[in-house]
Amino acid sequence: MNSSHFRAAGRRFGGAAAAVSAAALLLALGACSKQQDNATVGQQIDSAVAKTEQAAEKAKDEAQSSMAAAGSAVKDAAQDAKATTQETVDKMSATIDDATITAAVTAGLAKDPDLSAIKINVDTQGGRVSLTGPAPSAEARERASVIAKSIKGVQAVDNQLTIKAG
Structure with a gap:
């Protein structure tokens, strides 16, 4: 082998990679020499360079294919994380809204002179308010529904108040 073949390989692969290329070339030549005993050294080098x-x-x-797949996987994971985060925020917001509605309805009922003296249970889920417990009269029971419906965010009122027999 002459050094001009290695210089040619070095120019072909770049300065820093020339040593690595030369070593790979020698290994390839070793394998090629068994298969191409009749080929010249130059032909063997050309064959090794081509391989x-x-x-x-x-x-x-x-x-490149692996990088594209990894990029796609990262993008999908980011979209999943964003969707999960938004879902969590939405659930927390709904819970806070329901708690705010429950507090506002309870405060509104406490301001009514007939309803403030009795224990009315207020439960809110998804903006739907349920009222359970006693009411002193049919009129007070109806006022409880009106008070609950007047609170911002209330979608519906399920008035299950029972009129106390008196």
């Missing part, structure tokens, strides 16, 4: 270039191109294609 090395093919292997490098294949590795490049595989790396």
Whole structure:
């Protein structure tokens, strides 16, 4: 082998990679010499260089494919995380809204002279208010519904208040 072949390989692969390329070339030549006993050293080098270039191109294609798949996976994971975060925020917001509605309805009932003296249970889920417990009269029971419906965010009122027999 003469050094001009290695210099040619070095120019082909770049300065820093020349040593690595030369080592790979020697290994490839060892394998080629068994298959190509009748080929000249130059032909063996050219064959090894061609095989090395093919292997490098294949590795490049595989790396690009892997990078594209990794990029897609990262993008999908980010979208999933964003959706999960938004879902959590929405649930927390609904819970806070329901708690705010329950507090406002309870405060409104406490301001009514007939309803403030009795224990009315107020439960809110998804803006739907349920009222349970006793009411002193049919009129007070109806006022409880009106008070609950007047609170911002209330979607519906399920008035299950029972009129105390008196």
